[in-house]
Amino acid sequence: MINALLFNDTSYEKHHGSQLVVRQIYALAKEAGIAISRACPMRHDWRKNEQLKEDIRRADLCLINGEGTLHDDAPQALMLGELASYCRQHGVPCFLINSVWQRNEQLLAHAGDFAGIYLRDEFSQHELAAHGVACKVVPDLTLSYSHQPAAREQRAGYLVSDSVFSTRTLEAWAEVCRANRADISFLSIKNLPIIQAGKGFPDYCIKSVAKLLQAGRALLQSYFMRYPAALPSEQIGMLRWRYSALGLTRFLRRLSTSSGVVTGRFHCVTLCFVTRTPFYAIGSNTHKIQALLLEAGLPGRIQESYGAALAAREEMAFSAADRQHLEAFLLDCQRRAKDMFAEIVERARAFK
Structure with a gap:
């Protein structure tokens, strides 16, 4: 080796x-x-x-x-x-x-x-x-990553994910509240930190345990807070914990059982690819999302705002050509x- x-x-x-x-x-x-x-x-x-x-x-x-x-x-x-x-x-x-x-x-x-x-x-x-x-x-x-979905999962409802930008995340939450529909829900890409053992830095192993305990407290606290549509920016961190799906398997299942996702997160887009989930994307802090979609043959999936994306959600489904492009690209x-x-x-x- x-x-x-x-x-x-x-x-x-x-x-x-x-x-x-x-x-x-x-x-x-x-x-x-x-x-x-x-x-x-x-x-x-x-x-x-x-x-x-x-x-x-x-x-x-x-x-x-x-x-x-x-x-x-x-x-x-x-x-x-x-x-x-x-x-x-x-x-x-x-x-x-x-x-x-x-x-x-x-x-x-x-x-x-x-x-x-x-x-x-x-x-x-x-x-x-x-x-x-x-x-x-x-x-x-x-x-x-090769995703193996559960047998014949049914898709229903739409997910709205956050952004690296605080203002965009507040916009996303406000649009979910404004829609006020059972089939539109918020989902963050947040996950509990990993204990960093066996990587050659013992002090970081100890720090990661402390980080995990701190995150666990924040997660628990997040369930006892209210999240109004006009959310104060200082509550964004708690919002992300409250609407997280802990564990990769659970997160991917949330994506793969939804009819579509609206997200400003690059890695939420890539995981929509992996789970073959229709999506609309909001631009991020670099050209990474636009470039990815262009190379994958899916360039028309950038939206200017969360509101515009949700308004067009019925048109989000992949066409036969989209599915072909996606499968070839993943391989x-x-x-x-x-x-x-x-x-x-x-x-x-x-x-x-």
Whole structure:
């Protein structure tokens, strides 16, 4: 097995999408012959950890899970870019995978130091190509997950999910309240944090237990609060806990038994793909949703507002052509994800 370190482990996030991404990274890496010995949490500053720097120098390769981090020259993005340069300086191949790339200027200085770049969408690829940096497109790794639905599940009702933007989440909740229908309900992508054991950072294991207990208290508290249509912004966190579906199986079942979903969350869109659930999407903080829909052959599913999306919900169902595009795209996503890890192994072995 090839020894690897993983950086920007987003499973520390309290939502289904990022937790599933990391789950898939581990599964696909293992299948390709890569053993991840340490997984560095998101926002952990590798530059201040001397033991980690030594581990980097000894590793066969480093993987950076970019997800939605690498845009607008964010401090976290630049820190990960510096990691690629550090790896190259010490003869360790560093691969950027599962990443957006948008509106970066300072980060470009580090782009050439990656041994390989695999971005989630063609828009990101075009931004790097404009600066002469070659990369490949492998869609978000949640799309490599093979969902096995319960036998002949019946679909009914519509779900409205939140957004990364607070104002959009308040809009979503207000529209659910305004509709006041039993067949329209709110669902957040939030999930309890995972206990981070066996990832090479004992202190984060302890922190994750504390985080889980804190989240459990918030979840319990959320059931004793009122949520008016004109919701104060400080209550958004509690709203998300109150209308969460804990556990990936339960969340996917909520999607797969609904007639359709309106969401501003990228990973809610990808999980609608996985469960073959019709949806309308509201734009997010990068081009990630628009780019995904264009590549999948489903470009007409962006709506300007939650109200407009709900008003058009009867037109949300997939056509026969939509279903064909979706099935072909999902098969291609699974193939590309496996090919990416196989190629990483091949490049790492040839690197030195």
